[in-house]
Amino acid sequence: MSPRTQKTKANKMPFDFNVVILAGGSGTRFWPLSRQKRPKQFLKIIKDRTLIEETFRRVQGIVPSAQVYTVAVAQQSKIIRRLLPKVPAKNLLGEPEARNTAASLILASASIYLKNKEAVLAVLPADHYISDVARFREKLVAAATAAYQLKKIVLFGIPPVSPATGYGYIHCPGKMLAEIGGETFFEVEGFREKPDLPTALEFLQSGEYYWNSGIFLWRADVFEESLREFAPELFSAWMKILRFLRNKDRRELGKVFREIPALSIDYALIEKVSGALMARGDFGWSDLGSWSSLHEYLPQDDNCNAVSGKFVGLETNNCLVFSPRKLTALIGVRDLIVVNTDDALLICHRDQDQLVKELVEKLKEKEPRYT
């Protein structure tokens, strides 16, 4: 389906559809490319555009730019404004400090609630990758319609392709609740924290578990009701945020914000809600959680080397090379991740890239200027 078709469809949608891009992440797993002041969503990792730009472009034609919002700490507004010039400045919601996604989404949902209580918002992390964009767009529109019509929180669950231990899982045995816009919506049975490997293997084999993608949709009024019913300790914060947004006193926002428990929206709300719906997120999703996760999305040479930059290899297989400015020559190596930036070089075995985080912690002590 072409963007133009989508646009026509979107314009006909009988409800107010908004997108909230969660742009506040501060990942260290793409060090040395990512730094404290340049987190992953602002990097050009796979394409010529940054991940946040890709996220925005993915919904163009479905949602008018005036209905796209971003949430991030206020210091990042400048870079977001530069990367997403089509998004109105007033839609760049600036947080007084980073307090995890529950606070971000209370702020975003409240902002949209004041515009239209029945508006639907789709929450999209700014730093994910989706390879089948056309399919994603179709499914997103269907999910928004379901969220609007059924007045439920809707999630995308990713059919697992490995026994990953780094994700939360959605338990969804396959109880169909509705078919809307060609998409099936299932009842969510429950949520499971990041499992150990044997449990993850069971999940994978059962076919009843899905990775929690962090992509959610809800109506603003449904969000309010859910907070009231399932997360009362956040509901008072919601009321205060609404009051602040009506009064526009920034100092007050700082005070209210600091009172919100610094929790993820999953933990604080989603996992407590009864009656959430799930759709299958089979659109080539990746949260790009580590360097090695990139490999399959990059073009590869005959020896399965995925390379960005000038490269010569001898007897070298299955390496991932990121070196925009310098020649890289590899001899007799395999399964390496090589990232060469202006001031630092990382060489990491691809099976060990979960240690990049630990490395950055070590650097914070030893060589903080590189973090």
Place this chain on the structure above:
Amino acid sequence: MSPRTQKTKANKMPFDFNVVILAGGSGTRFWPLSRQKRPKQFLKIIKDRTLIEETFRRVQGIVPSAQVYTVAVAQQSKIIRRLLPKVPAKNLLGEPEARNTAASLILASASIYLKNKEAVLAVLPADHYISDVARFREKLVAAATAAYQLKKIVLFGIPPVSPATGYGYIHCPGKMLAEIGGETFFEVEGFREKPDLPTALEFLQSGEYYWNSGIFLWRADVFEESLREFAPELFSAWMKILRFLRNKDRRELGKVFREIPALSIDYALIEKVSGALMARGDFGWSDLGSWSSLHEYLPQDDNCNAVSGKFVGLETNNCLVFSPRKLTALIGVRDLIVVNTDDALLICHRDQDQLVKELVEKLKEKEPRYT
């Protein structure tokens, strides 16, 4: 023995002792540090000084600076002058073009011959490393004395520590010919080209074979006689070079030089001579033939990583890192050679560093500006 003691001894030596530093090499095996215009002898590989400076300092106190000569293509005179300011400019023998070591040593020996036919010269490659300098100095003085007194070509044979296939071997079953200056000199039985691995293993086990170090000593007149007797096709070049040196016509040198067969002195003369002598070169010699050969000469951390530059490692062993300007972070790797220069990065398994040469050939076609 301190340099001072050596100096006294040297001053008392009853013959004219000269050193010729062979500075014309153009190795590619230390790419990307070494380049066409910056060969290995001009690199600071192990110490804070370049290898040619180290070579010069190694003989200071034994041989006066006025008796140190260098041979290299004329274009390199400028850098040699800068690195060895104590060597008189007239001693920097400039070759019209690189024509291997036979031509270099005809030029050097002839220059010294015209000063004093009985002068001894010690030929030292500019790009080797010697860890036990005191022992080397003692042995060099003894070998010079033997070369002077016995009127023989004297070589240093390195007791092999591995079945190396990259060296020529000296066959020396241990027939002692003389004891001079505390050093034993043996008769050379013959020479063997670079062997295959089974042969190298036999050589190692027999105890009768030594690596040819490329360190030679001879009297100028003995060199002349050897050429006349064993390498007549070079003898006419020798005569022409002598004539040129008396007349000082640089254009003529170019013509004569181009007529000299481009052979190594080993192949053209040394291996043909009968009656050469060998002393044991047990002074921690290395020709630094590849990156991996450096490992044992560099300081290492607890995980056997030899590092030059800022470094952080996790689960990383036995790596060699050369990165003077950038931070290097290694995770989960072992046995890697990592060399990070201003414009190029090499990562090479240490068992495969003989492929660096092939890589440079590939680059000459593909990316010549990096060679």
